[in-house]
Amino acid sequence: MLTLTGNLENLTLIFIYSGEFAERVIRNLINDPSFCKSCGLYCDYCKYNVYSYVQNIRAAIQIPSPDQLPQFIDEPRKYLPRKVPEADLCIASGLHKDLLLELPRYLREFRVKGLIVPIEDFLEVPSGLKRQVEEECLEQGLESAFPKPFCSLEAEEDKPLVSRLVLELKVGRPSLELSVVKRGGREVIGAAIVRRSAPCGSTWYIARKLLGVEVRKEILYDVIAKAHHSYPCTATMNVDPEVKEPILHLGGYIIRDEVERALRRAKERE
Known part of the structure; x- marks a missing residue:
């Protein structure tokens, strides 16, 4: 580091x-x-x-x-x-x-x-x-x-x-700190702290949308994708010839990966 x-x-x-x-x-x-x-x-x-x-x-x-x-x-x-x-x-x-x-x-x-x-x-x-x-x-x-x-x-x-x-200045690849709590027999995100934001500020919005969301992957991925799109991310949806993906999708994968990492860190603290 x-x-x-x-x-x-x-x-x-x-x-x-x-x-x-x-x-x-x-x-x-x-x-x-x-x-x-x-x-x-x-x-x-x-x-x-x-x-x-x-x-x-x-x-x-x-x-x-x-x-x-x-x-x-x-x-x-x-x-x-x-x-x-x-x-x-x-x-x-x-x-x-x-x-x-x-x-x-x-x-x-x-x-x-x-x-x-x-x-x-x-x-x-x-x-x-x-x-x-x-x-x-x-x-x-x-x-x-x-x-x-x-x-x-x-x-x-x-x-x-x-x-x-x-x-x-704490901008670049996003970094989050999450905590997980149990509610009604489900594990949900109880708190989200932005340690470093995407330069456009979208991480703050996505963190807000994660509160109360169940940590099951299919539910979590859907919430992250919707929040990332609706902020909105303004990267192109055209397929980049180098990476074979739209750049907007790359941004979505980055924040999704960070949420997963933050959840793993949260579980290690338990």
Whole structure:
């Protein structure tokens, strides 16, 4: 298990994005009280006043979406921000392919140390483009990660900045703590604590929906799948040619796997 030691300054982030996905991540990180509406009238404010990482975000810059730009861009700098603040990591989402390819060189000029490109749709970041951007990051001395989907992101020994995002800001691959109680002769989930959330915030909603659910696999899987879809997960439903699955399904498998792990840990504590 990777842990952080020593006195570290706040991890700093910038976002360069188009589209709604990055906005969801930003609003989850700052814990915007008007953001999560999934429970509607049944909201019990489970996540509000629990955390806020607004101080970690130095800039969030929205740029034109790919469909608002030329198909091919010879001078990508024309469409990127004139400048960005120095930061540890840039999270880039929904960018035109030519802008994304230019980003590592651009970020290095402004002393940004790393780049995360979440892949929620393989058409936005095809595997060939991912390899090119990854190679360019290596050449420019930038740490990089391309999680597919974003909720698959984990801490890695050779990626200290990415690891800090996962461990300090507690977003990435979900982590839950569950307890099991007996009610009416059935074992049900009695409590659910979010230790780390999917970057979009869906883990909080799913945890809320798990309360009182019987731990029988067929019942549990159905509840998890419905909650994951209805939050909603916005990853593509098209089959990814690399993994032979829709990326949305990958996100569903990730949270399902974590619920099962959390239940095993709960039983070990009994």
